[in-house]
Amino acid sequence: MGLARLTFEKIVARPVVVKLNRPVVAKIATMKEWPLILIDLHTKEGIVGKSYLEPYIVKSMAYLLPALNDFNQLFENEEIAPINMFEKARKSLHFVGYEGLTLIAVSGLDMAVWDALAKAAELPLCSLLGGSVGPVKAYNSNGLWLQKPELLGEEAKALIEEGDFKAIKLRLGRDNINEDLSAIEIVKKAVGDNIKIMVDFNQSLTLDEAITRCHMIDDLGLTWIEEPIVYDNLDGFAQLTKELKTPVQIGENFYGPRELYKSIQKKASDLVMPDFMRIGGVSGWLRAAAIATEAGIPISTHLYPEVGAHVMRVSQTAHWLEWQDWANEILETPFTLNNGSLEIPNVPGTGLEWNEKAVKDHLVDL
DSSP, rough: OOOOOOOOOOOOOOOOOOEEEEEEEETTTTEEEEEEEEEEETTSOOOOEEEEESSSSGGGGEEEEEEEEHHHTTTOOOOOOOOHHHHHHOOOOOOGGGSSHHHHEEEEHHHHHHHHHHHHHSBBHHHHOOOOOOEEEEEOOSOOSSSGGHHHHHHHHHHHTTTTSSEEEEOOOOOSSHHHHHHHHHHHHHTTTSSSSEEEEETOOHHHHHHHHHHTTTSSSEEEEESSSTTTHHHHHHHHHHHHHSSSOOTOOOOOHHHHHHHHHHHHTTOOOOOOHTTTTHHHHHHHHHHHHHHOOOOOBSSSSHHHOOOOHTTBOOOEEEOTTGGGGSSSSEEEETTTEEESSSBBOOOBBBBBBHHHHHHHOO
């Protein structure tokens, strides 16, 4: 039996804002609220593909919603086909560039299209893509922001307990390097030697500062050092990657697979971690993962753990899934965590369904 043919009817995009249980406190931003754009792609056959976008700041939704709504006219009565729709949507906005808001909007569309196709096939997305349902190892990225170091030990323990995690992420970039060193020491002591620790500077350092600081933490047994400098300084990352023993991680700011390819060509990192709203949704991820596979580079996810779990099951160099529960409040059934892994539900599509009461409570006017 072949895949059911689906016909585009409409997109409904809704802006919601949820409160973060642990506010994001990084050197470059502090966020207590988290914006989400919920996307429902309706087909004439009655199947609804679902996805969401996480554009960081509330006002950015006012720019993205019109772009998503414009797709209604673009795809009127067209067959649902992810590759065709990705290219058509991208080219419809090419005069304002292929990156930035353009690719974010297209990525949201793409993830919803793939969800609809998997639902039509009555298969989980990972199965539609040629894989199977199963666990995906994850690290907890829900906290350990730039608080006072002495507060981090108990929080680190709590993060482990949220899903029997075997790895957590700690943020660095305090004004005083000694406080960063203290933060690492306190967290390592709290969780023990068997827990892996990733550290993320959130692009907070100059190259000179990064060279000094990264060498100071290079012998501490960290799993990776993430984005110490601004994301587009690939030459600087290449220098750090060459000098450091600890793996360097970048990629959440790659706008499309070509940027990942350029980075690999420059040997700018040991590891890559594309973000779904920037890499191009599921279609962009599949292309990026193929490039990473050919280069032999481990690939991890950034945000979007639900769709991320599915594509990690079909990515040859799959490394770590980044786990956050920031969308859980508006989900009908949040994914289950077990023994440090995210469990993919054995249901058609990605497994995303909205809790409409929670959505109503968190809708915002822009």
